[in-house]
Amino acid sequence: EAGVTQFPSHSVIEKGQTVTLRCDPISGHDNLYWYRRVMGKEIKFLLHFVKESKQDESGMPNNRFLAERTGGTYSTLKVQPAELEDSGVYFCASSQARGGGANVLTFGAGSRLTVL
């Protein structure tokens, strides 16, 4: 089974530019999550998709961030325009539809964003 794939693995852009991060979840996983780790801080929840619908976007920092999941498959996270404080590692995770007990998330390797 292929894991969660994210790309690019590393992106370096200048302040004010736009970057789009992509996540391909495990096939058949309805739940898709984005998390972010800013340097020296803890990993923080950004948002949660169930199929193509946003279930919870309470962690999105501001309206410069736009996440989409058209067709309920892969997801993109666009940052426009990027600011210095957006630098960090963006993780994507996926899980199957909820059954009994907790959903175990499978994480991707992350996309490192550096804004200069």
Next chain:
Amino acid sequence: AQSVTQLDSQVPVFEEAPVELRCNYSSSVSVYLFWYVQYPNQGLQLLLKYLSGSTLVKGINGFEAEFNKSQTSFHLRKPSVHISDTAEYFCAVSGTGGTSYGKLTFGQGTILTVHP
């Protein structure tokens, strides 16, 4: 609201020595508890989880953790570490109900360095 505190940011240890990585949490609701590990250039991998039942949880690679409800702790232990255990370890919690599944609150991480 939930919070997680990992009491040590870095833990150096010699090979074959025992190790304990400490994690305390705060929550007004019931929680599930997790430990994840991130090896260099890889994604987060689940080590173990506590959902209910026995408070001693065994995970992969010889790790175990004990849930202590009265002390709100979930410390991770291994009786004898290997060089390959060098990684960053994250403690995380999630709520147990509603739409909170998969929405993890992470600690700041503990870097475990195993020396020969």
